[in-house]
Amino acid sequence: MFDSAGRKILFGVVTGTLLSSAVISVLAVDEKETHNLIDSEGRAVLTSRQEECVQTPNTPNTPPKSFKECGSIGDRDGDGIPDDEDMCPDNTPEEISKGVYQDGPKKGCPIDTDNDGVPDYRDDCPNNTPLEISKGVDDRGCPLDSDGDGVPDYRDKCPGTPRGAAVDEDGCPIEGPSQAPVVFSSEALFDFDKSNLRPDGRKALDEFLSHKDIELVHSITVIGHTDPTGTDSYNMTLSKKRAATVANYLKSRLPATAQIISEGRGEKQLVERLPGESQKAWHQRCRRVEVGVKEYKRKQ
Incomplete structure (x- = not known):
């Protein structure tokens, strides 16, 4: 040279x-x-x-x-696997902190002990069983709990529980105490002989819902009643229409999970006439809509 x-x-x-x-x-x-x-x-x-x-x-x-x-x-990431054999040659110190595969198609890549798709170095639940990961895992490597009720999906028999509801060991919501139905005078909701809600009627129903834990409403039953004036068939039809109108309005204000049932009973269940009560006053009390609500118990 x-x-x-x-x-x-x-x-x-x-x-x-x-x-x-x-x-x-x-x-x-x-x-x-x-x-x-x-x-x-x-x-x-x-x-x-x-x-x-x-x-x-x-x-x-x-x-x-x-x-x-x-x-x-060389071994540029310092994981002990030569670069020409390393399928993940540029691991960070964090990525190799829990070890890497020593052979196989993932040689040199971060170990994933439970094969849930989340490597051990960022897996908070690194030893899941096949059953525990059967419904998927979150980004921390822990079994999914889609409804956030504390019971993971793989053993949750009621996976669509409303947020905030108390559940049993199977993940099913617990119903709260029973409530007496609320009675609305037909005059407060409808014009005479009509089944369309009046503006004051909508306000009355909104006020009713404002006292409920909307997210925890499980079901609502609406029953329409009439007075004995008119034919049985006419009264039955009117009571069904009024109950359906109220049910549809409430449904528009409630979560999609809430069950809404409406029923018309016409003049089959008249209220008892009070001593000395005028017929007009009695008929007015007979014309009513009853709304019963069932709610889930709130998680403490």
């Missing part, structure tokens, strides 16, 4: 080996990159020193190739 006019000249001759690269290569003084010299069979050309190979500048033998025998195959 000698300098000539600011250039460094490298003569490469290896006895008994036909070099596939040019035996004379020129490397500018300010160039730093060199590569392992390989022979015609694609093997690295070794020097007399252990894990050292003949280096050459950029030649027809590029792109450069690394060789174990040259000590040029």
Whole structure:
């Protein structure tokens, strides 16, 4: 090797080996990159020193190739797996903190002990059973609890529980105490002989709902009644229409999970007439709509 006019000249001759690269290569003084010299069979050309190979500048033998025998195959993420065998060669210290696979198709990748798709280094539940992950896991690697009731989906028999409802060990909501139905005078809700809600009627129903825990309403039953004036069939039809009108209005204000039932009973269940009560006053009390509500118990 000698300098000539600011250039460094490298003569490469290896006895008994036909070099596939040019035996004379020129490397500018300010160039730093060199590569392992390989022979015609694609093997690295070794020097007399252990894990050292003949280096050459950029030649027809590029792109450069690394060789174990040259000590040029590293472990850049420090996980103990050589880069040429590492399926995840650029792990961060956090990613390898719980270990990496030592063999197989995921060699060098973060271990996922329970095979839930969340590697151990960020898995809060790293030892899930197949049953526990059968309904999926969250981004922390723990069994999904879709309705947030504290009972994971894989053993939740009522997965659609309303938020905030108390549940039993199976994840099913617990019903709250029974409530007496609220009675609305038909005059407060409808015009005479009509089944369309008056503005005051909507306000009355909104006021009624304002005292309920809307999200925990399980079901509502609406029953319409009439007075004995008119025919049985007419009264039955009118009571059904009025009950349906109230039910539909309440449904529009409640969660989709709430069950709404409406029923018309016509004049079949008249209220008892009070002593000395006028017929007009009695008929007015008979014309009514009863609304019964069932709510789930709230979680403490």
